[in-house]
Amino acid sequence: MKSRSLPYGQIVLIAVLSALSLLILVPFYLIFINSLKSPAEASELGLAFPSKLEWSNYSKVFEVADLPLAFTNSVVLTFSSVAIILISAAMAAFVIQRRKDGWSSALNVLVMLGLVVPPAIVPLYKVLSFFHLNGTILGVVLINVATRSPLSVFLANQFLKSISKEIDEAAIIDGCGKYKLFFRIVLPLMGPIMVTLFIFNSTFVWNDFMYVLYFLSSGKQMTLPLTMYLFTGQFGSMWNLVFANILIISAPLLIIYFFAQRFIIAGMTAGAIKG
Template sequence: MSFIKRNEIKKTIYEAVLIIAAAIYLIPFYIMFTQSLKSPQETMMNPLGLPHVFQFDNFKKVWELMHFEVAFMNTFVLTLVSVVGIALISGMCSFTIAKRKAKGYQYLYYVFVCGLLIPFYMTLSPLIKLMKDLNLVDSLMGLSLAYIGRGVPFAVFLYVGFIRAMPHEIMESAVIDGCSPSTLYWRIVFPMVKNVTSTLIILNTLWVWNDFLFPLLTLQSASTKTIPLAQYMFYGMYSSQWNLAFASYLLSIVPLVIVYFFMQRSIIQGISTGGVKS
């Protein structure tokens, strides 16, 4: 058997394994999609088969019962403020830490790194207590501040490494040409770390959008519920109606699927480039 034929056989085997793995991975999505389009009786009698009659009214019922538009706007605002805040604060802070020669800035960097070493659940109780003392409980802006504080250490860790690797000659030339520190950052440095910024935006968006525990502990009124929290409460009320429960699951993931569909190239490039410093 020739070398080329052996490679073709190996390639075929790898592709078959990947196809089987993808099919297994998609089974839960198939069940969720088909169950969301069935009647309550059919979900019990025919759980794995295709629906005989597509019940698209399930999504309309879920939308009205969940008040999905309110939960969506709350989640969108919370995610937008948190992600933008993390990117802006950590980027400017990292630029100062990376390019200042004083030892105090290096110690400040170590303080941020220590934020990565402390487990989140160890800080959860004192953080909730602090938010209560500052009247930030049951507030989307208060919760966004907590997300920013939690996300900045990792962002600083990434930004500092990339900014330190930049050629000093570029920044020195900009300073000689009369660039102020703010102009130097926004015109020179920030465009050069766009891949890191893309990575952080993607990872933090997935984190904040899908987070359940923190909103559960801090958001109390119905007007501030996020999508995961509203979906959880909906399931608790309608757990016996699996068709509505699965329809609520599908509605909850649709926004992220749409974002990924339009940004998949940026997502792959940002994560692959941001994961390895060049």
């Protein structure tokens, strides 16, 4: 078999892109390698390989930065927010895309406003107080759902256009009720866009710093980004632990991203194009 060699242009292109990739990969390497150094070596902030690998940095930072509690809080906050966003956005998009009347246009206007209007955070304090949700994870879950869901409704709406209405009609003729139609037939067909929305929303909520800073900044409700912020303020000179902390809060999303990243483009092809 004759081996096909790459054309000259491709080799140049790949070389240039590889050089540019270093701008991304070197910082990632910097995080990883410094998280394994001794405090003295890490404080040089360099790329050199450590003289001895300090794997215990990870367990140390878990203890010093009180990560187990924050980790649990972050998981609870992220999963409940994302679950509510996905299901409520898919249901809303189903009505908006399928139904063609004043209701669906009005809902669509609300979604569009939600994409542009910056959330009024300070008055949320009043709303949370009214429901006795100040300083609770549930309060921040609901804020995350309210402020981040419009993008999900919008993208789910775009995706639904590719699912033929004839499917609905056939199901209804076969005696399928509306809820069964949506949950058993339409929702499973929305799988690809749901994965896209899962990735985006879990990234936004897991990394959210602003809402937790405003509404959860005290006590036992703290999430990972906030503990990291406080930890850096207090132990900023312990660079090895700071880098270990970065790695711990970034790893879950990076893992999800590398396994599910091909869905990002699929979801965007459905949505972003129509602007």
